[in-house]
Amino acid sequence: MFRWRDAWRRWRNQRLSDPAFRERAMASWWGRRAARRSAARLFDVVAGFVYSQVLSACVELDLFERLRGGPVAAERLAAETGLDPAAMQRLLGAGVAIGLFEPTSDGRLALGPLGAPLVGNAAVLALVRHHGAFYADLAEPLALLRRAPGGGRVAAQWPYAGHAQPQALDGASVSAYTELMAASQPLVAQLLLDSHPFERAQRLLDVGGGSGRFLMAAARRAPGLELHLFDLPAVVARAAPALAAAGLADRVRLHGGDFLRDPLPQGMDTATLVRVLHDHDDPEALALLRRVHAALAPGGVLLVAEPMAGTAGAAGMADAYLDLYLWAMGQGATRSAARIGELLAAAGFEAVRECPTALPLQARVLRAHKAGLSNNRSEVGVKTS
Numbered sequence: 001m002f003r004w005r006d007a008w009r010r011w012r013n014q015r016l017s018d019p020a021f022r023e024r025a026m027a028s029w030w031g032r033r034a035a036r037r038s039a040a041r042l043f044d045v046v047a048g049f050v051y052s053q054v055l056s057a058c059v060e061l062d063l064f065e066r067l068r069g070g071p072v073a074a075e076r077l078a079a080e081t082g083l084d085p086a087a088m089q090r091l092l093g094a095g096v097a098i099g100l101f102e103p104t105s106d107g108r109l110a111l112g113p114l115g116a117p118l119v120g121n122a123a124v125l126a127l128v129r130h131h132g133a134f135y136a137d138l139a140e141p142l143a144l145l146r147r148a149p150g151g152g153r154v155a156a157q158w159p160y161a162g163h164a165q166p167q168a169l170d171g172a173s174v175s176a177y178t179e180l181m182a183a184s185q186p187l188v189a190q191l192l193l194d195s196h197p198f199e200r201a202q203r204l205l206d207v208g209g210g211s212g213r214f215l216m217a218a219a220r221r222a223p224g225l226e227l228h229l230f231d232l233p234a235v236v237a238r239a240a241p242a243l244a245a246a247g248l249a250d251r252v253r254l255h256g257g258d259f260l261r262d263p264l265p266q267g268m269d270t271a272t273l274v275r276v277l278h279d280h281d282d283p284e285a286l287a288l289l290r291r292v293h294a295a296l297a298p299g300g301v302l303l304v305a306e307p308m309a310g311t312a313g314a315a316g317m318a319d320a321y322l323d324l325y326l327w328a329m330g331q332g333a334t335r336s337a338a339r340i341g342e343l344l345a346a347a348g349f350e351a352v353r354e355c356p357t358a359l360p361l362q363a364r365v366l367r368a369h370k371a372g373l374s375n376n377r378s379e380v381g382v383k384t385s
């Protein structure tokens, strides 16, 4: 079958990859305009690592917090952080160029349009701080890709990946990733809670729910909801004091174990998998979905929330960043909504729908039902395929 898109791509690539065409194009005003745009986009790809490291240095020096109250002179920032004034000027100049800062009319530094949203944004700041491990693994990208997935610094941060007995992990092994997930959970919790009417549910099980941050947010949203947390024993042990501090010790029941082998609490009308499914290769992901299906009451609903491949306008997140991240971690992959839908159907779920979220880059949500009667069924949402 003749496909216009393929024909257009062939024609375009023949021209763009021809140095003589590029030279001729630069002679016309429209060609120069297209070349400038294309060069700028390509340069951002070339220099992406530099931009990330500029951001990382600014986060380490706490520059966004330091500018929260208003513009500050570069010399003062240098004195406060102990950085040489010339080095600080270099860093701030780079930050201005990528939108983190802006110079004021009197020559001081203010937050820029991309720096201002980082103020008080503990979630993104924690993820940026954690990037050292990922970028260390990516310093030699072909070495990373040529060896079997995992084996580097990212993998060391996620000890359950590739572990034969993850339920035996101790507190020290799970603390760093559990803290990171807790700090970044607000990015996702709000999106999920806004995408589905949790206040209509009665018993909610968060599978792989970390230290319970999502359940804390769900408890605030739906005061009548009974809450259950399932995670590895060492993770659940970390959840207990956090839940007690939030006044939820009596409301959240804790279940420690391996969700691929140990019994899940039965009879829930709602279950959630938040940033969990993409951690696992297909056989384990399918086994997990089957186990959640078996644990749900008839008519129960499962919500899968994570970044998904093929997200329009946000392909960089799931398809470039997170998929490579999971390779470095040693298992799992990002999947499209359609592929997750196939796994859900293979696990016995029906009526799979996407519930739109405000920031699909951060998380999309798929809702799926177990057959049977329930008052939990809602027709909100759109089909995934």
Ligand SMILES: CC(C)=CCC/C(C)=C/CC/C(C)=C/C=C/C(C)=C/C=C/C=C(C)/C=C/C=C(C)/C=C/C=C(C)/C=C/CC(C)(C)O
Binding pocket: 117, 124, 127, 158, 275, 276, 278, 279, 322, 325, 326, 329, 359
């Ligand atoms: C006032 C004027 C002039 C105009 C106003 C215009 C206006 C209304 C603007 C909007 C302002 C606004 C609301 C800004 C919002 C900005 C937001 C929401 C920014 C969000 C950024 C999110 C980022 C950068 C997210 C990054 C996420 C990362 C890096 C995630 C990493 C995840 C990892 C490593 C997960 C690991 C878990 C594993 C192992 C995969 O399971």
Ligand SMILES: C[S@@+](CC[C@H](N)C(=O)[O-])C[C@H]1O[C@@H](n2cnc3c(N)ncnc32)[C@H](O)[C@@H]1O
Binding pocket: 160, 166, 181, 182, 185, 188, 207, 208, 209, 210, 211, 230, 231, 232, 235, 257, 258, 259, 260, 273, 274, 275, 276, 279
């Ligand atoms: C990426 S974290 C997501 C945590 C949380 N849902 C969130 O979004 O913040 C994945 C979680 O799955 C848990 N997990 C991984 N493998 C597990 C297993 N076999 N059994 C139980 N929990 C597991 C981890 O301990 C971790 O808390």
